Amino acid sequence: MFELTEEHKILFSTIEKFAKEKIAPVSNKIDEEDEIPREIYMELRDMGLLGITIPQKYGGSEFDMKTYAGILEIVGKYSGGLALSLEAHNSLGLSHIFEFGNEVQRERFVQKIINSANPVAWGLTEPQAGSDAKNLLTTAKKEGKHYILNGSKIFITHGVLSDYIVIIAKTDNGITSFIVSGDSDGLTKSKIKGKLGMRGTDTAELNLDNVPVPAENMLGKEGDGYRQAMKILDGGRIAIAAISVGIAQAAVDSSLKYMKERSAFNKTLDNFEALQFSISELQTDIEAGRLLVYKAATLKDSGDSYRKTAAMAKYFTSKTAMKAADFAIQVHGGYGYFSEFGINRLLRDAKLLEIGEGTSEIQKLIIFRELTKD
């Protein structure tokens, strides 16, 4: 079930090479400056990473979820911020337009977004409502051939950069989603400063003040938005879990490397049993988590229900990433606490994984509901 094919091996080693040569040299800079260099998006586009699961007919790479998860794990090892950007673009905004868009919308937006190398945004969260998505306050009122949107959105990945934003709002018949142009009248976008980790990805606050959106930009029917958003989040969780595995693996790899080099009391750190045990425990958790990610991805690929497994994967791997990053700082001591080695970034990045796209508590709620439903 989890055997890699020859082409997957070549594909993953190509990504690893790209990550080593192009991402690793700038990953600290991405964190410090809280910005991803534009050239990186262009290279990601040229390699086919800005439409990973989208069919080739629409300009995508047409990879399955398992391949996508493997790609995100590798990118996550080198830069959490960049991996999160790829995730938000592919799993949230682009997937929403592709999965719930009609043929006209797919033709009109999907290839254009991929080619532009400008990541797309997805706007669900509001100041007063995150996972409690039925409590949204943003409204969309139909007026002639348009819907008029009012309200505000917060913590929106790619909110400033994107040419298009999927906005989820309340309409007369429930919750509905729309493709909103980034340069719409009445839309104000501002970058949110002071982010702990996952820096580089543009995180924004959006204010919608009588923003007119053409009715043909509605995704699906009025009232479909809640179900759509929950489905998109299910898929996103697999991707977040894949990034978690990558960050955890980076923490263990760098710790092990440092343990072999650093001496204390006349022997290198890898001779200390307490540290050996920690490495063994963490690597076991990583490999168990990776299997959960692959299981959820395989279920999604085969069209089976994956909500519970995706929630489990995200809950378990994000916790593992936190544990592994915490250990990495501890083992690196002062060198871990400071930024230069990129170790403290792992912990700061990992924390987002327990919060974004549903906190760990929400994951546990989902798991319980799935276990007890008839």
Added chain:
Amino acid sequence: MVNIIVCIKHVPDTETRIKIKEDKKGIETTGIKYIISPYDEFALEEAIRIKEKHGGTVTAITMGPKRADDILRTALAVGADNAIHILSENGDSINTVMTIGEVIKTLPYDIILTGKEAVDYGMGVFPSGIAEYLGINNINNVTKLDISNRSLVASRQVEGGDEIVEASFPVVISAQKGLNTPRYPALPNIFKAKKREVKILDAKSISVPPFISGGSLVELSLPPPKKGAKMVEGQTPEEIAAKLIKMLKEEAKVL
């Protein structure tokens, strides 16, 4: 239209921790990741750029065991048109030159591109060897290449500078670092490449003239571990400089 042949070799990843086998005649290959030899990667990229600019076909050739198939797939994914795999478990430089030479003789070719050396054994015999075997022009260590009208002008690195050399087709060019920056394949092309045909030939079925190998491998050994750097300490630059000169004279004996 330029017919280009690129000769590439699969070698252990340069980050591999090499372990020598007990008989000291080879290295442990289990767990080793193989890559296209970096100089061959420059050659491959240059071939594709020439094709994109001037038209033509790129044929990638490798000689090696079954696992070398990977690098041909990568070559196809970045833009090679054809791929030939000469299956062989081992072969010394001369044998490799002659076997690949025999295969190239059956193909149309204007430019043969390859790396200046493979990063495994680093013999550097192949580029000039293949030119000699085919009796054609050869420019090595090339860092810049311009093609025009069935000939080319190449810059090659020589001690202390560059030499500009002109040659007519057919010609063997060996690539040095700096020739170009190799591209990454678009990932969907890796999957497409897997479905494309790689022509497989058995080295044993290719007859080469009788030859006496120039040498045989006696023993492999790892380089001695590097000694750490020595810091010259002192209060003033003058004092440090004086100490350094003393060390260079007395310890390193280079002055």
